[in-house]
Amino acid sequence: MVDKVIATPQALELVALLKAKHGPELMFFQSGGCCDNSAANCYLPGEITMGAGDVYLGEIGGCPFYIGKGQYAYWKHTQLIIDVMDGHGGTFSLEGSEGKAFLTRSRVFTAQELDELEIGL
Numbered sequence: 734m735v736d737k738v739i740a741t742p743q744a745l746e747l748v749a750l751l752k753a754k755h756g757p758e759l760m761f762f763q764s765g766g767c768c769d770n771s772a773a774n775c776y777l778p779g780e781i782t783m784g785a786g787d788v789y790l791g792e793i794g795g796c797p798f799y800i801g802k803g804q805y806a807y808w809k810h811t812q813l814i815i816d817v818m819d820g821h822g823g824t825f826s827l828e829g830s831e832g833k834a835f836l837t838r839s840r841v842f843t844a845q846e847l848d849e850l851e852i853g854l
Contacts, residue, residue, distance in 0.1 A: 735846045740793035740815040744835060747817050748794030751775060751827050759827070761793065763800040763813065763837060773798070773815045773835040774826035809852050811839035 740748065752759060758778045775796070783789075788805040790798045793815055800808065816836045821829050828835060842850065 735842065735849055736812065737790040737850070738793060738798045738813040738815065741817070743817045744815045745794050747828055747831065747833055747835070748775070748796060750831065752794070752796075755827060757795070759796045761796055761798040761815075761835075762787075763790075763798070763804065763808075772826070773813075773837050775828055775835065776825070777827065780825070808839065810847065811841055812846075814838040814840065 748759070755777055760776050760778070760781070761773050762776065762781055762783075764772055764774050783799055786802045787799045788802055790800055790805075790813065792798060798813075798815075800813075814837070816838055817828075817833050818836045819832060820834050821832070826835065842852070
């Protein structure tokens with residue numbers, strides 16, 4: 734089975750650091766822009782509430798990863814690849830104090846992967 738979201742080794746290292754500092758119950762939400770930029774943001778439990786308009790994509794580093802339904806409609810044909818860069822990303826994401834920011838890259842799924850995922854375009 735192909736994953737809808739994956740993380741680079743550098744991103745997984747940062748997730749592990751954040752879990753060590755803040756506890757194991759972290760979660761991610763792919764922000765659609767505005768004050769959080771368009772990036773994967775990491776939250777503590779209760780900092781953000783998921784609802785019927787959010788889509789669960791999978792896990793990275795043992796943490797659930799969600800995206801808004803509207804944004805998923807645009808990105809459903811791609812695999813999200815969560816990476817890390819030096820600097821500051823979204824103001825609400827936990828990694829900001831580490832001088833790092835999660836960065837979302839993507840690649841287009843192959844026709845075979847789209848069939849496997851049962852994603853029609």
